[in-house]
Amino acid sequence: MTLKRIQTVIIKEWREAFKGGKTVWIGTVAIPLILLGVSFFQLFHLSDIRAIPPEELVGTLFLVPFLYFLMFPMIIPHSMAIYAIMSEKEQKSLEPLLATPLRTGELLLAKTLASVIPALAITWVAFGLFLIVIQFVLPASVLEWAWQQFSTIWLMTLGLFAPLAATFMTLAAMAIATRVSDVRTAQLLSSFAMLPILMAAFFLIFQNLLEKPALLGGLCAALLVLDLVLLGLNVKLFGREEILTRWR
Amino acid sequence: MIHAEGLTRRFGERIAVENLSLGIGAGEVFGFLGPNGAGKTTTVRMLAGLLAPTTGRALVAGVDVCAEPQRVRSVVGIVTEHPGLYEKLSAWHNLKFYADLYDVKSSETQIEKYLNLLGLWERRCEPVGTFSKGMKQKLAIARALLHEPHVLFLDEPTSGLDPESAKTVRNFIAQLASEKRTIFLCTHNLYEAEQLCSRIGLIKQRLIKVGSPQQLKRELYGRHIIIDLKEPISLSEDWQLPFVRDVQINGRRLLVQLDDPEVQNPVLVQRLVELGAQIQFVREQDRTLEEVYLDLIAQEKP
Ligand SMILES: Nc1ncnc2c1ncn2[C@@H]1O[C@H](COP(=O)(O)OP(=O)(O)OP(=O)(O)O)[C@@H](O)[C@H]1O
Ligand SMILES: [Mg+2]
Numbered sequence: 001m002t003l004k005r006i007q008t009v010i011i012k013e014w015r016e017a018f019k020g021g022k023t024v025w026i027g028t029v030a031i032p033l034i035l036l037g038v039s040f041f042q043l044f045h046l047s048d049i050r051a052i053p054p055e056e057l058v059g060t061l062f063l064v065p066f067l068y069f070l071m072f073p074m075i076i077p078h079s080m081a082i083y084a085i086m087s088e089k090e091q092k093s094l095e096p097l098l099a100t101p102l103r104t105g106e107l108l109l110a111k112t113l114a115s116v117i118p119a120l121a122i123t124w125v126a127f128g129l130f131l132i133v134i135q136f137v138l139p140a141s142v143l144e145w146a147w148q149q150f151s152t153i154w155l156m157t158l159g160l161f162a163p164l165a166a167t168f169m170t171l172a173a174m175a176i177a178t179r180v181s182d183v184r185t186a187q188l189l190s191s192f193a194m195l196p197i198l199m200a201a202f203f204l205i206f207q208n209l210l211e212k213p214a215l216l217g218g219l220c221a222a223l224l225v226l227d228l229v230l231l232g233l234n235v236k237l238f239g240r241e242e243i244l245t246r247w248r
Numbered sequence: 249m250i251h252a253e254g255l256t257r258r259f260g261e262r263i264a265v266e267n268l269s270l271g272i273g274a275g276e277v278f279g280f281l282g283p284n285g286a287g288k289t290t291t292v293r294m295l296a297g298l299l300a301p302t303t304g305r306a307l308v309a310g311v312d313v314c315a316e317p318q319r320v321r322s323v324v325g326i327v328t329e330h331p332g333l334y335e336k337l338s339a340w341h342n343l344k345f346y347a348d349l350y351d352v353k354s355s356e357t358q359i360e361k362y363l364n365l366l367g368l369w370e371r372r373c374e375p376v377g378t379f380s381k382g383m384k385q386k387l388a389i390a391r392a393l394l395h396e397p398h399v400l401f402l403d404e405p406t407s408g409l410d411p412e413s414a415k416t417v418r419n420f421i422a423q424l425a426s427e428k429r430t431i432f433l434c435t436h437n438l439y440e441a442e443q444l445c446s447r448i449g450l451i452k453q454r455l456i457k458v459g460s461p462q463q464l465k466r467e468l469y470g471r472h473i474i475i476d477l478k479e480p481i482s483l484s485e486d487w488q489l490p491f492v493r494d495v496q497i498n499g500r501r502l503l504v505q506l507d508d509p510e511v512q513n514p515v516l517v518q519r520l521v522e523l524g525a526q527i528q529f530v531r532e533q534d535r536t537l538e539e540v541y542l543d544l545i546a547q548e549k550p
């Protein structure tokens with residue numbers, strides 16, 4: 001493993017993906033921005049927002065936008081991870097790539113990180129923006145109150161759920177992309193992979209999650225297991241022979 | 249530089265390459281010919297550390313391809329069947345990526361050198377997707393040379409190129425050969441093989457024959473001398489010289505098969521003159537490598 005080779009591949013992935021066209025921009029940047037915009041719009045348009053006691057704002061102000069932060073880590077890496085595999089297959093660029101000293105483990109790690117890093121960065125930045133907007137629009141006491149209420153869940157979501165979910169989505173999308181021959185099928189199938197996790201997240205929100213952070217912990221534990229399984233699968237799929245002879 | 253022993257590769261039931269043994273010296277340009285599916289690409293992949301042989305072993309540039317494939321990959325260069333470039337990235341970024349993977353010192357100088365040599369410097373900032381097939385092929389060659397490998401594998405480097413681009417690429421290969429690099433050239437172009445290669449191997453799953461283009465031709469056909477006469481001549485039974493293996497008379501042309509024309513021609517010519525022949529031309533019949541190739545492949549039953 002050398003860091004330099006991994007870094008080289010990651011930078012190439014980003015350069016290529018963002019020059020690669022609309023899908024990656026839409027999936028990685030545009031959709032999160034739109035979702036974030038919608039939640040801000042809600043904030044600004046509640047009439048008399050400053051007069052409502054914070055307790056009554058929980059649903060509209062915190063839980064709904066909060067859903068986005070469960071979704072972001074899953075949505076954002078999706079298109080990038082598919083692109084990372086499909087574009088190599090379409091351009092037949094894997095053979096010369098594998099003819100370099102690059103190890104297949106390094107390739108897998110680099111491609112995974114290339115999708116997970118932007119997903120986490122964007123999720124965290126979006127969350128930061130969200131906090132800033134609350135501070136701006138609502139009385140200062142609201143953020144203070146919210147922090148006391150939600151900080152455990154927030155930190156768990158951003159620090160635990162987000163990396164696990166982004167890794168899950170990336171590994172699932174890459175594994176699927178190695179096995180199908182067109183981008184649309186890959187997108188469709190990996191969206192199915194996303195569904196159960198998203199449904200679990202929705203379910204948690206309506207299970208009084210705020211009082212039971214253990215539920216989120218359970219989801220994270222399940223994700224960790226899934227991630228490990230997917231990692232094992234990807235390690236198999238990323239064998240040199242496998243890539244050269246069976247990725248079609 | 250390349251030494252293979254009993255190299256075999258199976259894909260499931262199918263044997264792609266069987267029991268290939270081969271030695272290629274430093275600085276040699278070795279041509280590898282064979283019909284589609286003969287196992288050329290598979291052989292290159294094994295020798296370049298990309299695919300593990302099922303059985304057998306090989307040393308390339310002194311490194312064992314089975315034991316240390318990663319080291320093999322770092323010391324050889326390869327131009328794969330498809331250029332496999334990143335079309336959205338510029339020529340420069342394509343090369344920079346590979347230079348970093350090969351850990352090339354002073355990569356920018358190397359990139360500049362090869363872009364210049366192959367006439368792509370002016371277009372270094374354009375996305376490769378806008379390049380012609382010939383330019384892509386040249387870029388793929390540049391990419392294989394960035395780390396200055398001593399052993400270079402070229403898998404059909406001129407296929408699909410127009411005659412002019414093909415010629416540029418061939419000239420460049422000749423130039424690389426003059427720099428004492430060992431070149432392993434897979435090709436379907438027999439003219440190219442004859443022009444560039446000091447030795448040729450014919451493969452159809454198994455290695456059928458190895459030799460210089462001249463050797464291959466001779467071995468298959470013996471040597472034929474064509475003698476053109478001014479007037480047709482009728483030769484009686486007793487004109488024969490003991491060393492003449494066969495004669496065909498075709499109007500004013502004689503086709504004589506000999507073992508050692510350098511020694512035997514003068515005697516032959518003298519005898520013919522004695523018999524009243526008026527000789528216009530004497531030359532050796534030159535078989536094309538294509539004829540040799542087709543005959544050898546046809547002889548080889550699957
Ligand atoms: N990944 C693979 N899986 C199964 N069979 C394969 C694979 N790669 C090659 N083969 C088989 O091995 C044999 C040799 O293939 P190879 O590509 O080495 O031939 P080639 O000489 O390079 O042919 P061409 O001139 O068409 O490039 C063929 O029968 C091919 O079908
Ligand atoms: Mg081939």
